[in-house]
Amino acid sequence: MVQIAVLGYGTVGSGVVEVLNTNQESINKKAGEEINIKYVLDLRDFPGDPIQEKIVHDADVILNDKEIRVVVEVMGGVEPAYTFVKRALLAGKSVCTSNKELVAKHGPELLEIAREKNINFLFEASCGGGIPIIRPLNSSLTADEIDEITGILNGTTNYILTKMSKEGLEFDDVLKDAQEKGYAERNPEADVEGYDACRKIAILSSLAFGNNVDFEEIYTEGITRITAQDILYANEMHMAVKLLASSRKVNDQFYAMVAPFLMDDSHPLYSVNGVFNAIFVHGNVLGDAMFYGSGAGKLPTASAVVADVVDAVKHLNRTVMTFWSSRKLSLSSIENAERRFFLRIPVVKLSEAQALFPGSEVVRVAELPEECALVSDQMSEKAFEEKAQKLGGVISRIRLV
Ligand code: HSE
Numbered sequence: 109m110v111q112i113a114v115l116g117y118g119t120v121g122s123g124v125v126e127v128l129n130t131n132q133e134s135i136n137k138k139a140g141e142e143i144n145i146k147y148v149l150d151l152r153d154f155p156g157d158p159i160q161e162k163i164v165h166d167a168d169v170i171l172n173d174k175e176i177r178v179v180v181e182v183m184g185g186v187e188p189a190y191t192f193v194k195r196a197l198l199a200g201k202s203v204c205t206s207n208k209e210l211v212a213k214h215g216p217e218l219l220e221i222a223r224e225k226n227i228n229f230l231f232e233a234s235c236g237g238g239i240p241i242i243r244p245l246n247s248s249l250t251a252d253e254i255d256e257i258t259g260i261l262n263g264t265t266n267y268i269l270t271k272m273s274k275e276g277l278e279f280d281d282v283l284k285d286a287q288e289k290g291y292a293e294r295n296p297e298a299d300v301e302g303y304d305a306c307r308k309i310a311i312l313s314s315l316a317f318g319n320n321v322d323f324e325e326i327y328t329e330g331i332t333r334i335t336a337q338d339i340l341y342a343n344e345m346h347m348a349v350k351l352l353a354s355s356r357k358v359n360d361q362f363y364a365m366v367a368p369f370l371m372d373d374s375h376p377l378y379s380v381n382g383v384f385n386a387i388f389v390h391g392n393v394l395g396d397a398m399f400y401g402s403g404a405g406k407l408p409t410a411s412a413v414v415a416d417v418v419d420a421v422k423h424l425n426r427t428v429m430t431f432w433s434s435r436k437l438s439l440s441s442i443e444n445a446e447r448r449f450f451l452r453i454p455v456v457k458l459s460e461a462q463a464l465f466p467g468s469e470v471v472r473v474a475e476l477p478e479e480c481a482l483v484s485d486q487m488s489e490k491a492f493e494e495k496a497q498k499l500g501g502v503i504s505r506i507r508l509v
Contacts, residue, residue, distance in 0.1 A: 109142045110421050113170040115192055116183035117150040120206050123410030124180055125159060139421040171195050178420045180413055181205040190214055197221040204416035206233035206409050212307035212323045216434035223427045230416035235308040236385045238408030239401040245315045246430045252391025254316040258354040261308040263383035263404035264292045264299035265331050265351045270381040273348060278336045291383060301330035302366040309353035313364055319437035327442050329367040338504055340473045341481050347372050361440040370450055371509040443490040452481045452503035464495045479503060
């Protein structure tokens, strides 16, 4: 029997317990061992819940118990998760976590400790919830040089954008509805400002490129400035607005960014709607691959965490994760990245705008007679910003994929 402990009995923690109970027999068979939850760490008590007999309030009980071989960390946030996880690894216990803040900030150090101790630090659930993406990058795609990862990595923002698009609603109204339904956090800043997707693309890029991508260096724009009027134009152009988290290797330069993009139905991410996530990967020998599924929520996330527990139990004395070095990966400025841009302007500025953006297409929507939009030719971010500044009066702008 392998004894494990769960740190945190919130949404994901209770999901982990539920998954282990529901599929106990098949999970034990796949792990080749009986897995038993010995402790659950939480500040609260749960009277009447069968979990109560396993609840402990002091992490030391778990960290000092030699019987515990695997620790599941599903508390979220950097502290005290980092302290507990580091101590668990140093004590020779494998750790499985869903905590993207922790992995984005301390991933290389924690992986290195796990490697020194011949144990595992696993974090499948940290990116894309229940979608397998860390394990594919770590094993199935190791023959490739990955040159692009582009994902819809945040369910909350994808739900909001989908609903704005289908129902013509404003951002604030959809956010309120999403909060009432429990899809969006009461403090939605990390989701709607793109910070959550930023941490996830930093983790995926670090794994794919082998060196550490500092999430604080990734250019990040959220969806708070996307309006119902922008969506009217998108619908008119048969396009969708998606919050994309993307990293690319172009020759020897690495680019990473998070921002809303317009895309048409030729893009594989176009049809990813609602709370679903998807990750598009391009490898130099594989070509294209896409991973799609439930990117958030109690049971999908718990499914990925428990799969990591099975992996950890199968490899109690052998590290299976690919090393991701703490050496910093230098990101190039996005200034030189070339793409097309959509910009809305007052209709009186049209001829001036056409002179500045020759070859651009004009888009009009009947509901907005006082304004129009242009879709520019391919140009660098820098050139676009300079021209837009010179023009003045730009109502909004969105990049095209
Ligand atoms: N807040 C995240 C999302 C949860 O909306 O995708 C999963 O990391």
